[in-house]
Each structure stands twice: as structure tokens, then as C-alpha cells.
Amino acid sequence: MEVRPDQLAAQGAGQPLQAVYLVAGPETLHVLEAADAVRARARAEGAEREVFDADGRDPDWDALSASFNAPSLFSSRRLLELRLPGGKPGKAGAEVIAGFCEDPPADVTLLIVAGDWSKAHHGKWVDAVSRRGVVSIAWAVKPHELPGWIDRRLRERGLRATSEAVQGLAERVEGNLLAAAQEIDKLALLAPEGTLDLEAMQSLVADAARYDVFRLIESTLSGQPAQVRRMLAGLRAEGEQVAGLMPMVTREVLRAAALARAQARGANLAAEMKSQGLWESRQAPFKRALQRHATPLRWNRFAAYASRIDRAAKGRGPGEPWQLLERLLLAIAEQAPATRLLAGSAR
Numbered sequence: 207m208e209v210r211p212d213q214l215a216a217q218g219a220g221q222p223l224q225a226v227y228l229v230a231g232p233e234t235l236h237v238l239e240a241a242d243a244v245r246a247r248a249r250a251e252g253a254e255r256e257v258f259d260a261d262g263r264d265p266d267w268d269a270l271s272a273s274f275n276a277p278s279l280f281s282s283r284r285l286l287e288l289r290l291p292g293g294k295p296g297k298a299g300a301e302v303i304a305g306f307c308e309d310p311p312a313d314v315t316l317l318i319v320a321g322d323w324s325k326a327h328h329g330k331w332v333d334a335v336s337r338r339g340v341v342s343i344a345w346a347v348k349p350h351e352l353p354g355w356i357d358r359r360l361r362e363r364g365l366r367a368t369s370e371a372v373q374g375l376a377e378r379v380e381g382n383l384l385a386a387a388q389e390i391d392k393l394a395l396l397a398p399e400g401t402l403d404l405e406a407m408q409s410l411v412a413d414a415a416r417y418d419v420f421r422l423i424e425s426t427l428s429g430q431p432a433q434v435r436r437m438l439a440g441l442r443a444e445g446e447q448v449a450g451l452m453p454m455v456t457r458e459v460l461r462a463a464a465l466a467r468a469q470a471r472g473a474n475l476a477a478e479m480k481s482q483g484l485w486e487s488r489q490a491p492f493k494r495a496l497q498r499h500a501t502p503l504r505w506n507r508f509a510a511y512a513s514r515i516d517r518a519a520k521g522r523g524p525g526e527p528w529q530l531l532e533r534l535l536l537a538i539a540e541q542a543p544a545t546r547l548l549a550g551s552a553r
Contacts, residue, residue: 207336207339207340207341208336208340208341208342208343209340209341209342210342211229211231211233211236211237211239211240211342211343211344212236212239212240213342214227214229214240214243214244214340214342215236215239215240215242215243216243217243217247221247223244223247223248223251223253223283223285223315224315224338224339224340225307225310225314225315225316225338225339226303226306226307226310226315226316226317226318226335226338226339226340227241227244227315227316227317227318227335227339227340227341227342228318228320228332228335228336228339228340228341228342229241229244229317229318229319229320229342229344230290230293230318230319230320230321230322230323230327230342230343230344231320231321231323231343231344231345231346232321232322232323232344232345232346233344233345233346233347233383234321234344234383234384235344235383235384235387236344236383237319237320237321237344240342240344241317241319244285244315244317245285245287245317248283248285248315248317251283252282252283253283253284253285253315254283254284254285255284255285255287256273256284256285256286256287257287257289258270258273258286258287258288258289259289260288260289260290260291260295260299261289261290261291261292265295265296265299267295267298267299267301267302270286270288270302271302271305271306273286274286274306274310274311274314274316275311282313283313283314283315284313284314284315285314285315285317286314286315286316286317287317287318287319288303288316288317288318288319289319289320290318290319290320291320291321291322292320292322293320293321293322293323293324293327294327295331299331300329300330300331301331303316303318303331303334303335304330304331304334307331307334307335307337307338307339308334308338310338316339318335323343323344346381347381347383348483349381349483352376352379352381352386353369353372353373353376355383355386356372356375356376356386356390357372359386359387359390360372360390360393363390363391363393363394364394365390365393365394365397365402366400366401366402367401367402367403367407368401368402368403368404370403370404371402371403371404371406371407374404374407374408375389375390375407375411377488378411378420381483389411392410392411393407393410393411396410397410418441419441419451419454419455420454421437422434422437422438422441422451422535423454423455423458423491424488424491425437425539426495426535426538426539427458427462427491427492427494427495427538427539428490428491428494428495428539429494429495429498429539429540429541430539431536431539431540434532434535434536434539435532435536438528438531438532438535442528447519448515448518448519448527448528448531449516449519449520449527451531452512452515452516452519452531455512455515455531455534455535456509456512456513456516459505459508459509459512459538460509461482461484461492462492462495462496462505462508463502463505463506463508463509464478464482465478465479465482465492465496466496466499466500466501466502466504466505467502469496469500470500470501470502475493475496476489479492495538498538498540498541499538508534508537508538511530511533511534511537512534514530515527515530515531515534518530
């Protein structure tokens, strides 16, 4: 049967264990919480836990198969956890899993945990799991669903917040549920009694660092080169690494490139921004950036340069990462493109 991850996570430790579980999906927090719920139930039954990692080139499927019927040394029940990062066990692994589902030992529960998942991952072995046990897929939370998720999470922690405060937190975490959960846990410790408004929310979830990557990107898109320089200096002084900043920078550059293409073909920019998951409060910086740099070609060059920075930050390409990042962000923040930077991106 299929069960939503939040339903699986909400089931108490007293619930009987199924023979097999598949918990997978791109939403890491939901995968972790659903899998933890299964582990908690196994602990409540005194189960002995064994972990098999299938992230190498040649997983030992024979060893896993043999363990299904091996006697437990310390407990009358066992939880066998199969970690399948890529979500595809291959032919041999699929046969082992399907074979287990056909006739599972009475004292064994198989928990399969996968981080990567899409409809392409579905196969006969998944059908076998669904028939015998539970399939729980943690699909990514959509931008318009995030405020509702945050509000429910706050209420579960005994907190109340205005819709503006909820929206403010949603915009800050940028769809990262792990970050949102961490902030909400912190709020549960620090928040005063009563309903949190936007100002209180912003003060309580403010990053410990003076400058953060969210504000850096906003200043870049808004065309504030002096502020960009100060923020970069602050991030560098506080020990941040360019490699850690680049995923967010690259994502926003690619998002701007997509908007530039939509604008060039005459699409409705507001509708396009909404489809990109940009709430109204975040649209203004992108609009200003597209006014300065309207052509898709320029954004493609910015994206190519971002890829160059990422390689340099990981030691796979030439250049000093902080200098390269500053050049890119200033080129975006300034009215005129940095000709030297754009020329260099083609190399």
C-alpha cells in the first residue's frame, strides 16, 4: 500500500511493523522522519538493526539475501535497512527485494531508504513492496504548498504566527525543509508567548552571520555593487567557502536566464515568475536585473561563468574562487556588463 511520509511519521511506536517499507524521494526531511518512525517502531519491539549500503559499484546482494534467513544473535526480531541512494537496485538487487517480498521471514522487517526518486524508478520490485508492505514517496514540496507546511509545523510545536510571518519564513528558507524545520525548532525554544508577527519572526530566525547568501543574491540582482562587495568580504571573513555558496548563486542565475528567455519571446513575465516559484516580494530584484541585462545571451554567459567558479572552488579549474565570484556578482549588479568577464567565460 502507499502511505504519505507524514502519515508514516505520525504513526505511533505501538503500530505493528509491516514486512517491508520503501521510503524514498527528493524531500530529505520527509524521508528522514518517515524512516525514523519505522526505526522507532522496530526499537519498541526490541528489534536488532543491521544496515546494508548499496552505494558502491558492486553491492553484495548475496550477503543481503543470506541475511534474511540468518538467525539473530541478540533479539527475536530484526530490522534490515537497505540504503539505496540512487533508488535503483539493478537487476540483481531487484530480484533479491522481490524475492523477499514473496515470502518474508516472520521475524524480519526490510526498510529500503532511497534519496533519489522519480517515476522512472518504478519497477516490478516496487510493486512487490507495495503488495507486501508500505511504499512512501516524499515528493518535493511545491512553492505554493510551503507556507501551509510551515504553519502546520509551527502548530505542531505549539507556536502561532501571522500569515505574513509564515510567508517571511517560507521566503527565507527557499524551499529547504531541513532549514525550515531547524528554524522552527529554534523558535520553539526562543519564541515568546503569543502570535509571532513578521518583525518577531525575522529577528528570531536571523542568521548568526552578519551577511548571508540570500541577502547577497538579492543585492546582486537589485544592482547594489557596493553592498555586494561588503557582503562578500563579510562572508569570507566569517569562514564561508565559495563551494558552499555556488549552488544558490548558480540556481538564481539560471532562474534569471529562464526569465530572460521568457521575456525575449514575449511571455507574461509575472506569470513566468510565479511558475518559477517566485513570490511577489521576491520578484522586484529579478525585474531590476532583467532591466539591466535583458538579453538571454548575457545570462547564458553569466551561467557559464558560474560553472567556471564552481570548478575553481572545487579545485578542478584555475582561478581564485573569491575573486571570480566577485567579478560575476559585480557584473550582474552593474548596469553595463563586465566585458572582460564575459569574454573569459567562453574560455
